[in-house]
Amino acid sequence: MRASLLQVAVNEDESVESRRRRVAALVRDQAGADLVVLPELWTTGAFAYEGFGTEAEPLEGPTYEAMAKAASEAGVWLHAGSVPERDPDGTLYNTSLVFSPSGELAASYRKIHRFGFDKGEAVLMGAGEKLVTVRLPDTVMGVATCYDLRFPELFRGLVDAGAETFVVPAGWPERRRAHWTLLARARAVENQAFVLACGTAGTHAGVPQAGHSVVVDPWGEVLAEAGPGEEVLTVDFDPATVAGTRDRFPALKDRVLGLDRPRP
Numbered sequence: 001m002r003a004s005l006l007q008v009a010v011n012e013d014e015s016v017e018s019r020r021r022r023v024a025a026l027v028r029d030q031a032g033a034d035l036v037v038l039p040e041l042w043t044t045g046a047f048a049y050e051g052f053g054t055e056a057e058p059l060e061g062p063t064y065e066a067m068a069k070a071a072s073e074a075g076v077w078l079h080a081g082s083v084p085e086r087d088p089d090g091t092l093y094n095t096s097l098v099f100s101p102s103g104e105l106a107a108s109y110r111k112i113h114r115f116g117f118d119k120g121e122a123v124l125m126g127a128g129e130k131l132v133t134v135r136l137p138d139t140v141m142g143v144a145t146c147y148d149l150r151f152p153e154l155f156r157g158l159v160d161a162g163a164e165t166f167v168v169p170a171g172w173p174e175r176r177r178a179h180w181t182l183l184a185r186a187r188a189v190e191n192q193a194f195v196l197a198c199g200t201a202g203t204h205a206g207v208p209q210a211g212h213s214v215v216v217d218p219w220g221e222v223l224a225e226a227g228p229g230e231e232v233l234t235v236d237f238d239p240a241t242v243a244g245t246r247d248r249f250p251a252l253k254d255r256v257l258g259l260d261r262p263r264p
């Protein structure tokens with residue numbers, strides 16, 4: 001299976017409209033890949049909080065339309081990263097969109113763990129409540145977004161739902177790049193799954209982005225890693241490695257659930 005991670009540069013000197021056109025062309029260029037992955041909130045930037053409201057779209061908004069078309073023109077599965085979605089009730093969500101090679105929406109995922117503590121996404125957006133998996137021809141994809149990477153129980157839930165390949169769009173900041181790579185490898189090893197983690201490059205809202213998108217195999221080995229700038233990271237991997245690893249080293253079968261916990 002061939003995956004291309006598009007580590008898009010999100011800088012303020014480019015308009016959202018122009019970036020959307022540029023990214024659609026980049027997706028079209030990936031014809032021949034099986035899966036193309038975009039980062040989190042690449043239209044606005046994950047730290048450009050003011051843009052969440054002004055650039056928010058209904059689910060089937062301009063980014064949806066452009067990405068559905070690009071997926072069908074390239075004939076690829078497209079995890080189109082996430083957009084600031086405005087629900088009809090007015091609530092904003094950080095929503096990922098997944099398209100099939102015919103341009104149909106295969107799934108959407110509202111980010112469950114909102115980042116920012118008492119500001120930014122954590123106060124401006126609503127929280128998703130549903131785990132999402134998508135069956136691709138060769139693997140079952142489990143989706144998570146950026147800060148979700150810090151919450152192993154979410155990934156265990158995806159494994160229980162059959163996930164073999166985690167796709168994690170992000171807008172991870174440079175200052176915590178070491179965590180990004182470490183957590184991507186941890187989620188891969190503990191769940192014996194592939195991790196395809198696609199971040200942004202550039203600087204927006206004064207926050208330099210980490211870049212360094214990474215693909216990790218079920219043994220925790222890094223198969224490919226991008227540099228700091230805009231880049232297309234293409235990797236070939238065999239999804240059957242997941243079943244092989246889980247058979248040869250069946251640690252997931254030794255999980256002990258429902259342990260009594262001492263009171264804090």
Ligand SMILES: O=C(O)CCC(=O)C(=O)O
Nearest residue numbers: 046115146147171172176
């Ligand atoms: O957890 C982190 O360090 C970064 C998370 C983040 O930037 C996000 O979820 O948008």
